[in-house]
Amino acid sequence: MSQPALRVDSLGKRFQLGPTESYGTLRESLARLGKAPWKRVAQTKRQDDNPTIWALENVSFEVDHGEVLGVIGHNGAGKSTLLKILSRITEPTRGSIEVRGRVGSLLEVGTGFHPELTGRENIHLNGAILGMRRSEIRRKFDEIVAFAEIEKFLDTPVKRFSSGMYMRLAFAVAAHLDPEILLVDEVLAVGDLAFQNKCLKKMKDVSGTGRTVILVSHNMGAIHRLCPRCLLLDHGTVAMDGPTEDVVRAYIAHGIEDVGIVTQESNSDKPIHLRRAYTAKRDGDHQRDFRFDEGLSVVVEFEVNQTIDGCAVWAGIRTVEQVWVLGSTDTDSDASRLGARAPGYYRTQLDLPASWLNAGMYEVVVGINRNAPPTSYDRVDIGTFNILDVDTPARLRTGQSRPGILQPFLDWRQGRVTADEPSPKDHVGRHS
Amino acid sequence: MTAQERDDLTDFPVTLIRPTSGFVSLKLGELWEYRELLFFLTWRDIKVRYKQTALGAAWAILQPLLTMIVFTIFFGRLAKIPSDNVPYPIFAYTALLPWQLFAYSLSQAGNSMVASQQLIKKIYFPRLVIPISAVLGGLVDFCLAFVLLIGMMVYYQIAPTQGILLLPFFILLALATALAVGLWLSALSVKYRDVRYTLPFLTQFWLFITPIAYPSSLVSEKWRILYGLNPMAGVVEGFRWALLGKSGSVGPMILASTLAVTVLLIGGLFYFKSMERTFADVV
Structure with missing residues (x-):
C-alpha cells in the first residue's frame, strides 16, 4: 500500500482567551515589566491558567492520494482552523501532520488582489501569492482569462469590475492552481449559480485527475456532488468519518445549535x-x-x-x-x-x-x-x-441537486391528446 | 512496495507539520524558494504607488530636492554649518539620498505586517517576504533621485573617486539598517499597534542624530567610532566619501556601523522568526 497524501495524527489547537491574546499596547507591557520585573517569568508561566479553548482536539484521519474529502460541521466546530493548520497558516498546539505533495490552499477567493491593478496584473500577482511559478502563470494565462470571461476588461483596474467579474477572475486564477493537494474553504458560496456550477465542474475535473482535495462547505449540494467521503467535526473533534450520505444524515439529525440568536x-x-x-x-x-x-x-x-x-x-x-x-x-x-x-x-x-x-x-x-x-x-x-439538501424533489427523483432559489413540489397537469388536435387554450396562446 | 510505487512516492515532497519548540531556524532556503513572490510583492508596491499619485515619479526627486533647498538656506547659508569644503547643496543632497531610501523603506517595512494581515491570515508563505519586499520597494525612488545627483555633480564639477565602487555596499548597508529595524518593529506591531505612532517619531529623531545637515567631523575624533554605532552615520559618510571624495578616514566609523547593523539584523531575523508562528493567530 502506498502512503496516504495526508496523515493527521492526534492534532490539537488551543487558543488563549483573555487579555494575553488581545492587542496589547506597549505601554501596558512596559508598565507590567517596570512594576514587577521579577514577576515576568512567573507571568509567562501563568499564561496556562488563562482561559483557553481547544478549537481542535485529538483529530486524526488519513486522506489517500486522489481522494476528495468533505468537511462539514457547525460554525465554530473547527473546520477553518483545521484548514489553516493544514495549509500551515497557523501552527498546531499538539500532534502532527504528514503531508505528501505540494499543498495549495484556497481559503478565500481573491486573496491579495489589489483594486488599483488591472485584471492582467492581478492574475500575475494572485498567481504568485497562491504559489504558482511565473512560467506556470504565463502558460495558463489565456486559459484563466477565458475561464473568467473577462477578455475585454483585461487592462481595466479591478476596482471598476462588477462584483461578479471580480469573483470570476479571482476564482479562475485559483481554479488553475494545480498542487497535488488542494484545500478549499467555503468559496463556492460566491458568484452566480452558473459560475458556481462551472467551478464545481472544474473542481471535479481536478479531483478526477488524481488530485487530493479537502473541501469545507455548508453547501450540502456541493459536498454531495464532489465528495464520496465526509468528515463531521463537532466542537473540535471528529464526530463522524464515513460515506457522505451517512454523515450528512447524522449532521442533520443532531442539528440544533445555540448560536444565531440576536439579542x-x-x-x-x-x-x-x-x-x-x-x-x-x-x-x-x-x-x-x-x-x-x-x-x-x-x-x-x-x-x-x-x-x-x-x-x-x-x-x-x-x-x-x-x-x-x-x-x-x-x-x-x-x-x-x-x-x-x-x-x-x-x-x-x-x-x-x-x-x-x-x-x-x-x-x-x-x-x-x-x-x-x-x-x-x-x-x-x-x-x-x-x-439541507436531503429529500428535495430533485434528490428524491434523481439523486442530484437542482439550481434555483425555490424548489417546491409543483403539479404538472397532463393528459393524452392527439397530435393534430390543438387544445382550446393553445389557440389563444399562439396569438397572444 | 513495488519499485513503481516507490518512485511515485519520491515524487512527492514530504512536509511534516508539528508544533515548533526550542531553537528557531531561519529557513533561508525556503525564502529563496519564494523569491518570485518577493518579486511580485515588490513590483505591486511600486506599481500601486506610481498609479495612485498624481505626480508619480516626480515625488521621488521632489522630496530630497525640496529638503535640500531648505537645508541649504537655513543650515548652509543662515546657520553657516560647515560642509567639509564641498558646496553645501550637494553635501546635503548626497546625504539625503540614502536617508530617504532608509526612511521610506523603514516606514514601509515597519507597517508591512499589519498592512498585509489579510494575506497572513489566508495563505502560507515565509512571512519574511513581507518586510523584505517592503524594503526593496524604496530602491526605485532612490534610482530616480540618483539621476539628479549625477546632474548636480556635473554642475559642481565633482568627479567621483574610485570609492564609488563601494557605493553598492553602502546602499546595501542602508537597506540592511531599514530591514533590521523594520523586522523588529513589524513583528512588534502585530501585537502592539503603538508601532504605527512610534515610527514617524523614530524617523524624525533618527534624522537629527545622523550627519545629514552637518558633517560628522563636528563630532570629535575619539567619539566618532561610538557615533558610528548609528548605522546611518556610517552610510551617510560612506556616500560622501564614495561620491564626493571627502577627505579624512571614514573607515573606523563604517566598520562600527557595519557591525551594529549585523547585530541588529541577526537579532531582528530571529525575533521575527520566533514571533512568526503566532502572527496568524494574533494579527
Whole structure:
C-alpha cells in the first residue's frame, strides 16, 4: 500500500482567551515589566491558567492520494482552523501532520488582489501569492482569462469590475492552481449559480485527475456532488468519518445549535425597539439547520416603550449571494397593526412554508420601520440558516441537486391528446 | 512496495507539520524558494504607488530636492554649518539620498505586517517576504533621485573617486539598517499597534542624530567610532566619501556601523522568526 497524501495524527489547537491574546499596547507591557520585573517569568508561566479553548482536539484521519474529502460541521466546530493548520497558516498546539505533495490552499477567493491593478496584473500577482511559478502563470494565462470571461476588461483596474467579474477572475486564477493537494474553504458560496456550477465542474475535473482535495462547505449540494467521503467535526473533534450520505444524515439529525440568536439590551430611548430575533422551528424553538420538508419560522421579539403608530416589523430573506428572496411585514396580514401599538413586550412569528426554499444557505435580516416620518428603529442581520439538501424533489427523483432559489413540489397537469388536435387554450396562446 | 510505487512516492515532497519548540531556524532556503513572490510583492508596491499619485515619479526627486533647498538656506547659508569644503547643496543632497531610501523603506517595512494581515491570515508563505519586499520597494525612488545627483555633480564639477565602487555596499548597508529595524518593529506591531505612532517619531529623531545637515567631523575624533554605532552615520559618510571624495578616514566609523547593523539584523531575523508562528493567530 502506498502512503496516504495526508496523515493527521492526534492534532490539537488551543487558543488563549483573555487579555494575553488581545492587542496589547506597549505601554501596558512596559508598565507590567517596570512594576514587577521579577514577576515576568512567573507571568509567562501563568499564561496556562488563562482561559483557553481547544478549537481542535485529538483529530486524526488519513486522506489517500486522489481522494476528495468533505468537511462539514457547525460554525465554530473547527473546520477553518483545521484548514489553516493544514495549509500551515497557523501552527498546531499538539500532534502532527504528514503531508505528501505540494499543498495549495484556497481559503478565500481573491486573496491579495489589489483594486488599483488591472485584471492582467492581478492574475500575475494572485498567481504568485497562491504559489504558482511565473512560467506556470504565463502558460495558463489565456486559459484563466477565458475561464473568467473577462477578455475585454483585461487592462481595466479591478476596482471598476462588477462584483461578479471580480469573483470570476479571482476564482479562475485559483481554479488553475494545480498542487497535488488542494484545500478549499467555503468559496463556492460566491458568484452566480452558473459560475458556481462551472467551478464545481472544474473542481471535479481536478479531483478526477488524481488530485487530493479537502473541501469545507455548508453547501450540502456541493459536498454531495464532489465528495464520496465526509468528515463531521463537532466542537473540535471528529464526530463522524464515513460515506457522505451517512454523515450528512447524522449532521442533520443532531442539528440544533445555540448560536444565531440576536439579542439587544432594553433601550428606553426608542419608542419601539427590537429585543431578540432568531430562526426557529414551527413551535418557536431556535434552530439553524432545517430539513427541506420542515417549516421554517422567523421569530422577532420587540418592546414598545410608548404608544406609537405607523410602525411595521419586517423580515427579509436573501441568499448568501445577496439576492433577495422575499420581504414581509407584520402589517401584511393585519393592517390594523399600522395603528397604535400599546407599550409592552411582544413576540411575533413569521411562518415560511415547508418544502419550498431550495437547499442552501440563506441570510435573514429583520427590523422595525415607521412609515411617516420614515424612520428605521432597528435593522439587524441575524445570521444564516441552512436548508439541507436531503429529500428535495430533485434528490428524491434523481439523486442530484437542482439550481434555483425555490424548489417546491409543483403539479404538472397532463393528459393524452392527439397530435393534430390543438387544445382550446393553445389557440389563444399562439396569438397572444 | 513495488519499485513503481516507490518512485511515485519520491515524487512527492514530504512536509511534516508539528508544533515548533526550542531553537528557531531561519529557513533561508525556503525564502529563496519564494523569491518570485518577493518579486511580485515588490513590483505591486511600486506599481500601486506610481498609479495612485498624481505626480508619480516626480515625488521621488521632489522630496530630497525640496529638503535640500531648505537645508541649504537655513543650515548652509543662515546657520553657516560647515560642509567639509564641498558646496553645501550637494553635501546635503548626497546625504539625503540614502536617508530617504532608509526612511521610506523603514516606514514601509515597519507597517508591512499589519498592512498585509489579510494575506497572513489566508495563505502560507515565509512571512519574511513581507518586510523584505517592503524594503526593496524604496530602491526605485532612490534610482530616480540618483539621476539628479549625477546632474548636480556635473554642475559642481565633482568627479567621483574610485570609492564609488563601494557605493553598492553602502546602499546595501542602508537597506540592511531599514530591514533590521523594520523586522523588529513589524513583528512588534502585530501585537502592539503603538508601532504605527512610534515610527514617524523614530524617523524624525533618527534624522537629527545622523550627519545629514552637518558633517560628522563636528563630532570629535575619539567619539566618532561610538557615533558610528548609528548605522546611518556610517552610510551617510560612506556616500560622501564614495561620491564626493571627502577627505579624512571614514573607515573606523563604517566598520562600527557595519557591525551594529549585523547585530541588529541577526537579532531582528530571529525575533521575527520566533514571533512568526503566532502572527496568524494574533494579527
